[in-house]
Amino acid sequence: MTASPLLPLFLTIFVDVLGFTLVIPLLPYYAMHFGASPLEVGLLNASYAALQLFSGPLLGALSDRFGRKRVLLSTQVGTLFGFLVLGGAQSLWMLFAGRLIAGATAGNLTIAQAYISDVTPSEHRTRTFGIIGIAFGMGFLFGPPLAGVMAHRFSYAAPPLIAAGLSALSATLTFFLLTDLPAKSTGSGRSLSFGRFLALPAARSRLLQFFCYILSFSTLIGGVPLFLAQRFGYNVEQTGYIFAFSGFIGAMIQGGLLGRLVKRVGEERLALMGMLSMLVNAALGWVSTLPFLLVVIAIGGFGTSVVRPSLTTLITRSVPPEEQGAALGVSQSLASLGQMMGTVAAGALIGRGWLPAFGLLSASFAILGMALNLSAPALPSPSEPSPSR
Numbered sequence: 231m232t233a234s235p236l237l238p239l240f241l242t243i244f245v246d247v248l249g250f251t252l253v254i255p256l257l258p259y260y261a262m263h264f265g266a267s268p269l270e271v272g273l274l275n276a277s278y279a280a281l282q283l284f285s286g287p288l289l290g291a292l293s294d295r296f297g298r299k300r301v302l303l304s305t306q307v308g309t310l311f312g313f314l315v316l317g318g319a320q321s322l323w324m325l326f327a328g329r330l331i332a333g334a335t336a337g338n339l340t341i342a343q344a345y346i347s348d349v350t351p352s353e354h355r356t357r358t359f360g361i362i363g364i365a366f367g368m369g370f371l372f373g374p375p376l377a378g379v380m381a382h383r384f385s386y387a388a389p390p391l392i393a394a395g396l397s398a399l400s401a402t403l404t405f406f407l408l409t410d411l412p413a414k415s416t417g418s419g420r421s422l423s424f425g426r427f428l429a430l431p432a433a434r435s436r437l438l439q440f441f442c443y444i445l446s447f448s449t450l451i452g453g454v455p456l457f458l459a460q461r462f463g464y465n466v467e468q469t470g471y472i473f474a475f476s477g478f479i480g481a482m483i484q485g486g487l488l489g490r491l492v493k494r495v496g497e498e499r500l501a502l503m504g505m506l507s508m509l510v511n512a513a514l515g516w517v518s519t520l521p522f523l524l525v526v527i528a529i530g531g532f533g534t535s536v537v538r539p540s541l542t543t544l545i546t547r548s549v550p551p552e553e554q555g556a557a558l559g560v561s562q563s564l565a566s567l568g569q570m571m572g573t574v575a576a577g578a579l580i581g582r583g584w585l586p587a588f589g590l591l592s593a594s595f596a597i598l599g600m601a602l603n604l605s606a607p608a609l610p611s612p613s614e615p616s617p618s619r
Contacts, residue, residue: 239342239408243365245400246306246338249393251373253316255473257325258455259466260386264322268456272577275452277326279569281333282562290340290559298345299410303401308335310397316390328390333566338400340562345408347546347554364484367535370477378470427560433548435606437557439501440541441564442599446508447534448572449592456580457514457588462523475524479531488536497540502603504540505596507533512593515586533596547609 258271266274293301312332319325377389428434458464458472491500510529517523542558549557572595579588 239345240365242302242400242403242408243339243342244368245396245403246309247365247369248373249309249313249396249400251369251473251477252377252389252393252396253313254451255374255455255469256377256381256386256389256466257329258459259381259469260316260319261322261325263386264319264325266322268577268581269574270322270577271456272452272574274322274325274329275573275577276570278329278333278336279448279566279573281330282336282566283570284563285334285336288559289335290344290562291556293341293344294553294556297410298341298348299404299408302338302341302345302404302408305335305338305341306397306401306404308332309338310394310401313390313394313397317387317394319387319390336562336566340558343542343546343558344554347558364481367477367479367481367484371474371481372477374470374473374477375467376470378465378467382465382467427549427557430548431607432609433545433557435602436541436544436548437561437564439599439602439606440538440545440561441568442595442602443505443508443534443537443541444565444568445572446505446511446592446595446599448569449576449588449595450511450514450530450572452569452573453576453580453588453592456577457585460580460583461517461585462520472523472527476527476531479528480535483532483535484539488539491536492540497544498603498606501537501540501544502600504533504535504537505599505603508537508596509593511589511596514589514592516589537599544609 257274261271261274289301289305309332312328312330312335315324315328315331319328376392380388380392428437454472455466455469458469462468464472495503507529510526510533513522513526517526542561545557545561546554572592575591576588579585579591
């Protein structure tokens with residue numbers, strides 16, 4: 231792949247993720263400011279995912295039919311309006327409205343992944359997907375501490391308004407810097423079928439592994455702000471620094487180690503190694519000191535950093551090239567379902583004071599992902615064509 235489309239795509243993803251990470255650690259504190267319970271905090275996080283569950287495959291299929299760039303621009307505009315509603319919220323229902331608007335147009339990551347898949351040879355795809363991981367890592371490095379400082383020193387409305395400005399910048403970068411690509415399909419409508427992708431053994435195994443990964447990750451991320459508030463008494467600013475540490479770990483791994491690890495062990499084994507590392511989340515219920523917490527985050531951060539790009543590549547290799555956008559849309563919808571389940575479960579458990587159960591639940595989902603990995607059917611080598619229908 232040439233470097234020309236990669237730089238604007240990285241900039242677009244980074245700006246978008248930075249906007250996202252300005253808001254995610256803030257939401258529990260913002261919601262509690264309006265009197266929300268821990269369960270309602272989980273439902274607030276799940277509301278975004280509920281809309282994304284349906285919008286993900288639709289937007290992925292539309293990008294197959296009409297081209298990646300124009301659909302990506304539409305999703306970025308939707309994200310912008312969602313952040314503006316959050317920034318102007320005067321009550322809890324307005325927070326829900328802002329997240330629902332953003333969820334209905336949440337196709338940015340799906341379409342970015344499909345674009346990368348379009349322009350990257352299969353054998354180099356995981357390393358290239360790592361740019362999304364680097365963008366996430368850098369976003370978590372800079373976004374949460376900035377959100378914490380702005381919310382703590384100004385108001386809870388400040389981070390969403392900054393995120394809205396970043397979303398506008400992201401759309402501008404996409405419009406001027408990203409080259410459009412020809413449509414990948416003729417739009418027969420088949421791309422929207424969940425069942426059809428899940429009926430393919432190779433695709434089903436990787437999609438379900440991805441679902442288990444998201445369940446584990448979302449349970450963790452959805453509960454960490456509440457966990458830190460209960461166990462350590464952290465405020466929004468201190469929580470932002472913990473997220474920043476996690477982002478630093480992710481950026482270092484995906485920026486320096488990911489390509490070498492893929493070359494040495496391959497995507498399947500790397501995904502297995504990553505989910506094995508995520509078992510450390512089981513220790514969270516017994517964390518009582520900051521050094522212990524940082525060790526758990528560092529080990530788990532390795533897992534989350536390598537699993538997602540590995541499984542994303544495996545998903546694209548398990549379907550025909552003309553339907554990679556739709557398959558990634560299905561993966562995004564499964565991710566949305568996992569986010570709904572994980573965040574609500576985390577809020578319910580922590581709300582009852584069951585902190586050990588919170589960590590154990592996250593680890594149990596990683597165990598399911600490992601079992602699916604070990605039983606997965608083989609895929610063609612990267613130099614061979616993807617499976618046909």
